Amino acid sequence: MSSSPARPTRVGIIANPASGRDIRRLTSRASVFPNAEKASMIVRAIAGLQAAGVHEVLLMPDKGSISPLVYRALDMNGPSTEGQGVRFLDMTVSETIQDTLTATEAMRDAGVTAIIVLGGDGTHRAVSLRSGQIPLLALSTGTNNAFPEMREATVAGLATGLIATGAVPPAAGLRRNKVLQVHCDGRDDIALVDACFTGHEYIGSRAVWDSAVVEELFVTFAAADGIGLSAIAGQLEPVSRTAQHGLHVRCAPVGDTPRRVHAAIAPGLVSEIGVREYSHLVPHEPVLIEGRSGTIALDGEREIEYHSRSRIEVKLDPNGPVTVDVAATLTYAAQHRLMRGYVGDAA
Numbered sequence: 001m002s003s004s005p006a007r008p009t010r011v012g013i014i015a016n017p018a019s020g021r022d023i024r025r026l027t028s029r030a031s032v033f034p035n036a037e038k039a040s041m042i043v044r045a046i047a048g049l050q051a052a053g054v055h056e057v058l059l060m061p062d063k064g065s066i067s068p069l070v071y072r073a074l075d076m077n078g079p080s081t082e083g084q085g086v087r088f089l090d091m092t093v094s095e096t097i098q099d100t101l102t103a104t105e106a107m108r109d110a111g112v113t114a115i116i117v118l119g120g121d122g123t124h125r126a127v128s129l130r131s132g133q134i135p136l137l138a139l140s141t142g143t144n145n146a147f148p149e150m151r152e153a154t155v156a157g158l159a160t161g162l163i164a165t166g167a168v169p170p171a172a173g174l175r176r177n178k179v180l181q182v183h184c185d186g187r188d189d190i191a192l193v194d195a196c197f198t199g200h201e202y203i204g205s206r207a208v209w210d211s212a213v214v215e216e217l218f219v220t221f222a223a224a225d226g227i228g229l230s231a232i233a234g235q236l237e238p239v240s241r242t243a244q245h246g247l248h249v250r251c252a253p254v255g256d257t258p259r260r261v262h263a264a265i266a267p268g269l270v271s272e273i274g275v276r277e278y279s280h281l282v283p284h285e286p287v288l289i290e291g292r293s294g295t296i297a298l299d300g301e302r303e304i305e306y307h308s309r310s311r312i313e314v315k316l317d318p319n320g321p322v323t324v325d326v327a328a329t330l331t332y333a334a335q336h337r338l339m340r341g342y343v344g345d346a347a
Helices: 035-051 067-076 097-109 121-131 153-164 230-236 326-335 338-342
Strands: 010-015 056-059 086-088 115-119 136-140 174-176 179-184 187-191 194-198 214-219 246-252 260-266 269-281 287-290 294-298 301-306 311-317 322-324
Touching: 010 035, 010 097, 010 153, 035 056, 035 067, 035 115, 035 153, 097 115, 097 121, 115 121, 115 153, 121 136, 121 187, 136 153, 153 322, 153 326, 179 194, 179 294, 179 301, 187 294, 187 301, 214 230, 214 269, 230 246, 230 260, 230 269, 326 338
Parallel strands: 010 056, 010 115, 056 086, 115 136, 136 322
Antiparallel strands: 174 322, 179 187, 179 311, 194 214, 194 294, 214 246, 246 269, 260 269, 287 311, 294 301
16 A cells, blocks of 8 residues: 555544434334444444554544443553544533534544444434535444445445545545435425425424325435335336436325335335325426425434425435445555555565
């Protein structure tokens, strides 16, 4: 591998201790992703980062679910975490989504050149709200995951390190993602995967698992083999992450329309959804929604309550967060013999 950069390279790691523990464990057959495994993933990711030449790793603290496990694991393999270039951020922990937002801001201000995120779609959405143009490595540890991927953390850390140190250029290893811009009564928000309009008038338990309440659905991409609300769109017309468009689906009660699809909207839960119509969502062209009341779920969780006088605008933006393409990054590294140079192969 090429020599280390002149200035120290910092990478952040944000692991949500609550990911994979929402109400869908009770309403469907979603499994719990243990925090012990998240801690193990952090340690493995650090090994990959350090092998790639990253000097310092900043971690988001919590109130005891993950942090002590990481401390113990690192201490078993060598000196203190400070000596290994690993430290937890000095921040107030509330055990709410504010922790993710605060940690992302602190990492951004500290000059990290990449952030590894362990969580579901909601966690990645929160990080994206504050990360700006910092590349993200999206690792899946949530209940319904469409945006992050299941990856071995060691390999993910190695790829992230190659991007963070500049060994692999952005054009070779980064991918720009689409995002939904949602504007409602002066509030601006985003969704990485889907924005769902439901007839529920209150946010309540946040997670959406009942397909009967879905009225309209907007997606940035939709895989035919996906899970979650975007799977509804995926069964109508698959849309890739790299496609220039998204999809807008208008749903209806099953008895009110002859067009229906079956989709896996949660682990162990396949639902029948009535579809009134659907169309392509073109970048930068807003869709207006008025004259109704209910809630808007962003990436599977209800976030916004609206009423009949609300003016809502949904728009597809192709300039969303940048993520590390693990396969592309490591392929570039192999083709350019970066790892051979690092381990001492002069050929």
